[in-house]
Amino acid sequence: MAGNTTALLSAPAASPLSQTAEATPKSAQKPPRLALLDGLRFAAAVLVVLFHYTAWHHGFWGTAEAKDAWPVLSKVTVYGNMGVQLFFIISGFVILLSAYGKGAGRFIGSRVGRLYPAYWFAVLATGFLVIVMWPQVGSGLGGKELTANLTMFHPLMGLRHIDGVYWTLWVEMRFYLLILALIILRLLTIRSMTILAVVWPVLGLAAQLMNREAAAENLMSDYAALFSGGIVLFLIYRFGHSILRWSVLALNVGIAAYFTGIKGPTEALELVGYVVPAWHYWLIIVGLFAAVALLSLTRLGNVQWKFLGILGALTYPVYLLHQVWGWWMIDHFAPVLGQYVTLPLVMGIVFTVAFLVHRFIERPSAKPLAAATTRGLGYLGGRLAPRKKVATPAPGR
Structure with missing residues (x-):
């Protein structure tokens, strides 16, 4: 892997920027899918689901708090929200894997095709639940919020999420926009990404330590x-x-x-009611990074079990659909079936619906939507690009 080749991540061609002593890619071919990372994403989704069902401070089990219904299990699932941290680590890895060799149009197309089909379904389904069927949970949500949520840019409009879990999508979207800007500026290079990986978190840390809340928010x-x-x-x-x-x-x-270590104990106390020391979360973060490294940088990355790919594909629709619909089912099923039947039943229904969404909504529409978006952007770019003037030949003598 040694060499002096300049590598531009956003295009197969060599970068115009000068770089030295950079390694060449392992292969010019598309790298194999990291199946075990799909399995890890699925595990993260299960942890998040269990956190929201058995630890989060809701009373849908017929008790004052979910942890009162699950006094033993909740002591484990209180850490389930760390699945979101794992999602963000994997996203940082996978987004560059996705952006490799793509220009801006194809990158946008791939993200639109990946994100929006299941998201549109989830927004409409959850919107119907919280606006029509269960308005006491929606707390005043209406058509304006529903329509804005379909864009995924509703936080810019100052409007609420139809489902609270969508806050992570806005964090992800801002990260995608950052990568898109680097592609457009032809800065998605090995060197610039290394610099970004130092400067961005250090600036965020400095903003936090200096109590610059606006800067810290903008820097995520x-x-x-x-x-x-x-x-x-x-x-x-x-x-x-x-x-x-x-x-x-x-x-x-x-x-x-x-x-x-700051955020974890605060959420454990405020959202669950448990006092958890910061060092638990320090160890969890080290473990999450170690897990991603182990499954991608060792021979485990060669594992190609197809069922893991299916599980990974379910992660996104499960995340989009599980929270409010799950609470509604718990609220209605638990008084009749009891908690020990209701929990696996609700989780089974959520994962089954997620499979159906993946099979009949995502798979048929993702590639056509991505291709149409890429073509549309290409056409728009061609229409907006300045046209070169054609010199008029001088009249003959």
């Missing part, structure tokens, strides 16, 4: 190190090991542990 300081750590893991996976890359990864693990 709580999550910058998670995305950046995933970026560095991709660089190691694709271009090889180096002391610099492992040092940058260690920096991001430390910053991510710092922020999670």
Whole structure:
């Protein structure tokens, strides 16, 4: 993997930017799918689901708090919200894997095709639940919020989420927009991504320590190190090991542990009612990064079990649909069936519906939507591009 080739992640051609001593890619071919990462994403989704069902402070089990219904299980599932941290680490890795060799149009198309089909279904289904069927949970949500949520840019409009879990989608979207800007500026290079993985989380940490709340929010300081750590893991996976890359990864693990050590205990106390020491979350963050590294940088990355790909595909629709619909089913089923039947039943229904959404909505529409978006952007770009003037030949003598 040694070499002096300049690598531009956003296009197969060599970068116009000068870089030295960069490793060449492992292969010019498309890398194999990392099946075990799909399995890890699925495990993260299960953890998040269990957190919202058995630890989060709701009273739909017929008790004052979910943890009162699940006094033993909740002591484990209180950590389930760390599945979101794992999602962000994997996203930092996978988004560069997805962006590799793509221009801006194809990148946007791939993201639109990946994100929106299941999301539109989930927004409409959940919107119907909280606006029509269960308005006491919707707390005043209406058609304006529903329509705005379909864009996924409703936070810019100052409007609420139809489902509270959508907050993570806005964090992801801002990360995608950052990558898109780098593609457009032709800065999605090995060197610039390494610099980004240092500067972004360090600036976020500085904003936090200086109590600059607006700057910290704009920099997504709580999550910058998670995305950046995933970026560095991709660089190691694709271009090889180096002391610099492992040092940058260690920096991001430390910053991510710092922020999670603040956020984790606060959420455990406010959302569940448990006092959890910060060092638990420090160890969890180290473990999450270690798990992603182990499954992508060792021989485990060669595992190609197809069922893991299916499980990974279910992760997104499960995340989109599980919370409010799950609470509604718990509220209606638990008084009749009891909690020990209701929990596996509700989880089974959610994962079954997620499979149906993947099979009959995502799979048929993702590629056509991505292709149509790419073509539309290409046409729009051609229409907006300045046209070269054609010189008029001088009249003959």
